[in-house]
Amino acid sequence: MARAVTTQRKTLNTILAWAVGLLIFFPILWTILTSFKTEAQAIASPPIFLNFDWTLENYAVVQERSDYMRFLWNSLIIAGGSTVLGIIIAVPAAWSMAFVPSKRTKDILLWMLSTKMLPAVGVLYPIYLICIELGVLDNRAALVVILMLINLPIIVWMLYTYFREIPGEILEAARMDGATLKEELLYILTPMAVPGIASTLLLNFILAWNEAFWTLNLTAVDAAPLTAFIASYSSPEGLFFAKLSAASTMAIAPILILGWFSQKQLVRGLTFGAVK
Amino acid sequence: MATQHSRSAARIMMAPAVVLLLGWMLVPLTMTLYFSFKRYLPLRGGDLGWTGFDNYVRFVSSSAFWPAVQTTLLIVGGVLVITIALGILLAILLDQPMWGQGIVRILVIAPFFVMPTVSALVWKNMFMDPVNGLFAHLWRFFGAEPISWLSEASLPSIVMIVSWQWLPFATLILLTAIQSLDSEQLEAAEMDGASPLNRFWFIILPHLSRAVTIVLLIQTIFLLSIFAEIFVTTGGAFGTRTLTYLIYQRVLESQNVGLGSAGGVYAIILANIVAIFLMRIVGKNLDA
Amino acid sequence: MGQIQLNQVTKSFGDVQVIPPLDLTIEDGEFAVFVGPSGCGKSTLLRLIAGLEDFTTGHIEIDGKDATAVPPAKRGLAMVFQSYALYPHMTVRKNIAFPLRMAKMDQAEIDRRVENAASILNLSDYLDRRPGQLSGGQRQRVAIGRAIVREPAAFLFDEPLSNLDAALRVGMRMEISELHKKLATTMIYVTHDQVEAMTMADKIVVLRAGHIEQVGSPLELYRTPRNLFVAGFIGSPKMNFIEGAEAAKHDAHTIGVRPEHISVSAEGGEWKGVVGLSEHLGSDTFFHIHETGLAETITVRADGEVAFRSGDTVYLNPRADVIHRFDANGLRIG
Numbered sequence: 001m002a003r004a005v006t007t008q009r010k011t012l013n014t015i016l017a018w019a020v021g022l023l024i025f026f027p028i029l030w031t032i033l034t035s036f037k038t039e040a041q042a043i044a045s046p047p048i049f050l051n052f053d054w055t056l057e058n059y060a061v062v063q064e065r066s067d068y069m070r071f072l073w074n075s076l077i078i079a080g081g082s083t084v085l086g087i088i089i090a091v092p093a094a095w096s097m098a099f100v101p102s103k104r105t106k107d108i109l110l111w112m113l114s115t116k117m118l119p120a121v122g123v124l125y126p127i128y129l130i131c132i133e134l135g136v137l138d139n140r141a142a143l144v145v146i147l148m149l150i151n152l153p154i155i156v157w158m159l160y161t162y163f164r165e166i167p168g169e170i171l172e173a174a175r176m177d178g179a180t181l182k183e184e185l186l187y188i189l190t191p192m193a194v195p196g197i198a199s200t201l202l203l204n205f206i207l208a209w210n211e212a213f214w215t216l217n218l219t220a221v222d223a224a225p226l227t228a229f230i231a232s233y234s235s236p237e238g239l240f241f242a243k244l245s246a247a248s249t250m251a252i253a254p255i256l257i258l259g260w261f262s263q264k265q266l267v268r269g270l271t272f273g274a275v276k
Numbered sequence: 277m278a279t280q281h282s283r284s285a286a287r288i289m290m291a292p293a294v295v296l297l298l299g300w301m302l303v304p305l306t307m308t309l310y311f312s313f314k315r316y317l318p319l320r321g322g323d324l325g326w327t328g329f330d331n332y333v334r335f336v337s338s339s340a341f342w343p344a345v346q347t348t349l350l351i352v353g354g355v356l357v358i359t360i361a362l363g364i365l366l367a368i369l370l371d372q373p374m375w376g377q378g379i380v381r382i383l384v385i386a387p388f389f390v391m392p393t394v395s396a397l398v399w400k401n402m403f404m405d406p407v408n409g410l411f412a413h414l415w416r417f418f419g420a421e422p423i424s425w426l427s428e429a430s431l432p433s434i435v436m437i438v439s440w441q442w443l444p445f446a447t448l449i450l451l452t453a454i455q456s457l458d459s460e461q462l463e464a465a466e467m468d469g470a471s472p473l474n475r476f477w478f479i480i481l482p483h484l485s486r487a488v489t490i491v492l493l494i495q496t497i498f499l500l501s502i503f504a505e506i507f508v509t510t511g512g513a514f515g516t517r518t519l520t521y522l523i524y525q526r527v528l529e530s531q532n533v534g535l536g537s538a539g540g541v542y543a544i545i546l547a548n549i550v551a552i553f554l555m556r557i558v559g560k561n562l563d564a
Numbered sequence: 565m566g567q568i569q570l571n572q573v574t575k576s577f578g579d580v581q582v583i584p585p586l587d588l589t590i591e592d593g594e595f596a597v598f599v600g601p602s603g604c605g606k607s608t609l610l611r612l613i614a615g616l617e618d619f620t621t622g623h624i625e626i627d628g629k630d631a632t633a634v635p636p637a638k639r640g641l642a643m644v645f646q647s648y649a650l651y652p653h654m655t656v657r658k659n660i661a662f663p664l665r666m667a668k669m670d671q672a673e674i675d676r677r678v679e680n681a682a683s684i685l686n687l688s689d690y691l692d693r694r695p696g697q698l699s700g701g702q703r704q705r706v707a708i709g710r711a712i713v714r715e716p717a718a719f720l721f722d723e724p725l726s727n728l729d730a731a732l733r734v735g736m737r738m739e740i741s742e743l744h745k746k747l748a749t750t751m752i753y754v755t756h757d758q759v760e761a762m763t764m765a766d767k768i769v770v771l772r773a774g775h776i777e778q779v780g781s782p783l784e785l786y787r788t789p790r791n792l793f794v795a796g797f798i799g800s801p802k803m804n805f806i807e808g809a810e811a812a813k814h815d816a817h818t819i820g821v822r823p824e825h826i827s828v829s830a831e832g833g834e835w836k837g838v839v840g841l842s843e844h845l846g847s848d849t850f851f852h853i854h855e856t857g858l859a860e861t862i863t864v865r866a867d868g869e870v871a872f873r874s875g876d877t878v879y880l881n882p883r884a885d886v887i888h889r890f891d892a893n894g895l896r897i898g
Contacts, residue, residue: 014375016369017370017372017380018380020369021381022383024386024387025384025386025387027387027398027440043408045408045416089292089296092290092293093289093290093293095286100283100286108290108294110559115301117497118544118547119500119540119546119547120503121501121524122523122540122541123304124536124540125307126303126305126308127304128528129307130303167649169647170652172636177662177663177666178667181282181285191653192652210392213503213504216393216503216504216507227392227504230391230393231393241408244397244398252389252391255389259385259388259389263448266448279635281618
């Protein structure tokens, strides 16, 4: 039973928590604010917090100069493609592990996880070389496949933990009712697991969107997503604060919103269910 | 518990995932191992034959190796200490009754969803720039000389950026763990005469130990391979070259694939040591 | 239509044999109950019949045709699960219609059968609700509805009442019995509750550790239990077992007397003891009698009006014609 707390104490908690929360959020807030300033106001001393002339000019300039839409499109394709592909491959695998477990299921699951621990830099050159040999360097499809493989263990794990919560008897009932394996997956398991599949989709989309090792190292122009787009602001454009802010805001806004919806899945997905 | 038919179906349905991951693991790993025993310089003569353990010895004895190890340890260790200590405090704070709890949580979580290149660039330019950065303004306001963060205090700067990114993760997991603590336990301790500090020390902290271990292991694995934050801030200069970055430079910048691959093998071994501990915990959880 | 025959069936999980070789025939139209303590293999046996598990050896005939290799859906059996296993994302109507949809039946026929099943089971008003909006008893009926629309050769029930509260259980017990009368279809019913077995079954199959201990009608099992296990399992309160000198008087290693076959009086009788605990049910009173020198406790069932207090000395008279005799191996004599 939660106990009643004095209003005084609650007020104190509220003030403290909001102060800390705003402090942590401040860099993001500052970036968003700066993106609406002119370049002069962005570096004004002392800094201007709110009373500046709001302008959308930076967004227009960023789009015009570096074709933001193309990077956005690449990010969407790479993150979306790798996640959907991963789910299509992972659903049957997770079904097998959750509903037809064998003695080796646990070992296979842990082994899959362990591939996630493989440091990317350890296999950078082989992957680089394979991409060159296959002629798929700076290629969206190649990145879709690579990011899918990187996140596949997490996808399988998340789906597995969600599937395990679905009583096996319901699938057996479907089998008794004459459903084939395909019908069982399509009409019973998938609809029942919609919340779990959606969470998995969300978290892995975010992870793929923010992935910044392979996307930086294996792309140049054609397939470069937003991570590379922003990295190109490293210098000297980085000194144009307002434009950097506009570009950054455009790169993080979609995912920030998705991310807020997926807090719970984050815990579940990234700790592999070890913290509940 | 199933029929022969469903077991064979299960094997077939598992096959694509298993085969893909097996390929993803074995093919590059074998190639890395192969290259690590070769003198291989793609731009300067290509494959120059076998060299035995030469690359391994050279990687370790190069003047860049130990500083890189030290940098890696400092970054990983610093970020872990900061995120876990602050994470526990923040989790306890967020667990208290207050108004607008949901919004505060959203504010605190937000940095995790910012892509690494963005957060590195925003910090580098808008906060740490010695002329126009916010910190410079702040320092000047107090009459101090602005610091050129990323060259004079490069390591603490990077630790700070990375901590900001990972604090939400630690907080969220620790908060979840705290919320799973049975409040009757705390009330029982209170009845037994435990002060708030005692309750934190003897009830809350032991309850969190498992979550802390998990944060520790998972963050270690991710932190060992941070890349973008260094790539866009210092490019490995000013003593911020980590092991990961050193290997990256050997392979792609100086195109010494053999040497880089040997480094890669070291990195894989290192990551696996951490991974084994993580697997143990996760595996135990699987039985429950 | 629905005769089910198991021949030399065994089942092992890994090295553990949970069902030793077993033969069993269930006749068409029969209500057969598998009963036994938990872990006795009764659910496994049911799942083997359903086809949800493979036999390790042996084979099954349904309707005189070998069905050993036939997948569950093709065996013409319908199953009602312990958890009901309703599809939570479908309405009651869609739940009941699911097996028919899977059989690619035309929509008009599906509607007709669903309406019919719903009216038999008093579900007509709930057809558009989801399982989550129904009470336990209603869910149970939906699960049964999903089974009957298929017009199966036999129904399989896996402890269907164990999730209901006591009052509902009695009601559902009668509904299922009535359904059996109406449909006259073979039913196999698994339970650990001997009361359910006694009240519903045409034929009871008592199982222990995968072995069939006895097969027979409820009264056969009550009157002539084949061994100590069945004697102790069927009947409530449990049969009293007495060993030693008293048993030797009847030329047996152990004798068994049911509590309802012992009369208790203050005046005199064959055995003497002291009243310990008494349980008053209103209609009946169960006395636990100690210090008889026969067994630690002798349970006696008496009329609800009989009043003895803890510590009273009483005399017990067993009915001589219903004393069960067992040999040293626990098997019935005579």
